[in-house]
Amino acid sequence: MMNTSVEEAPYAEWSAALAGIRARAGRLVAPLSPAERQRTPRAEAWSVDQILEHLVISNNGYAESMARAIDAAATRGGSAKAWKPTFVGRILRQSVDPSSTRRLRSPKKSRPWPAIAPGVLDRFIGSVDALEQLLHRSREAGAASQRFSSPLAPIIRLNVGDGFAVCVAHARRHLLQIERTITDVQRLG
Numbered sequence: 001m002m003n004t005s006v007e008e009a010p011y012a013e014w015s016a017a018l019a020g021i022r023a024r025a026g027r028l029v030a031p032l033s034p035a036e037r038q039r040t041p042r043a044e045a046w047s048v049d050q051i052l053e054h055l056v057i058s059n060n061g062y063a064e065s066m067a068r069a070i071d072a073a074a075t076r077g078g079s080a081k082a083w084k085p086t087f088v089g090r091i092l093r094q095s096v097d098p099s100s101t102r103r104l105r106s107p108k109k110s111r112p113w114p115a116i117a118p119g120v121l122d123r124f125i126g127s128v129d130a131l132e133q134l135l136h137r138s139r140e141a142g143a144a145s146q147r148f149s150s151p152l153a154p155i156i157r158l159n160v161g162d163g164f165a166v167c168v169a170h171a172r173r174h175l176l177q178i179e180r181t182i183t184d185v186q187r188l189g
Helices: 011-029 034-038 048-076 087-096 120-141 160-188
Strands: 147-149 157-159
Touching (some): 034 048, 087 157
């Protein structure tokens, strides 16, 4: 049961963003051949499939950590606190936002292997679907302010709302990277 006394987190915004991410990934990647998806535009750059695999690893890690926090909130009956971004959550979201010009090195845990198994687009869509399901569970449990440890750096504590905001910004950033990679690979012929 949703805690209606708690200020609504931006669930509708996150849900719409996840739907847009799912659709955009399909439009960008589905028309590509397997060879185009595996090609890199330059040494040290990731292929489209590697970018998708990175997002799968990251989304799944966040989903697992956030699910535990949401389950804990549901068991206790939700949080009495309104969701607010934490300081660390705000900084992390800004650092992965598509508007950030800062280049970040991915944590070792979330780096893809050079060879990616077939079906990575489906796995990515599945990871977005899992976030969408968690979003609904979080709303029902009133869990947006529930805290959890980052799956990539356990010393970092975020709240569930921060987790959704980070996942959305991160996926949007990498969809732009996929667009650039496709353009660069096609330019190379």
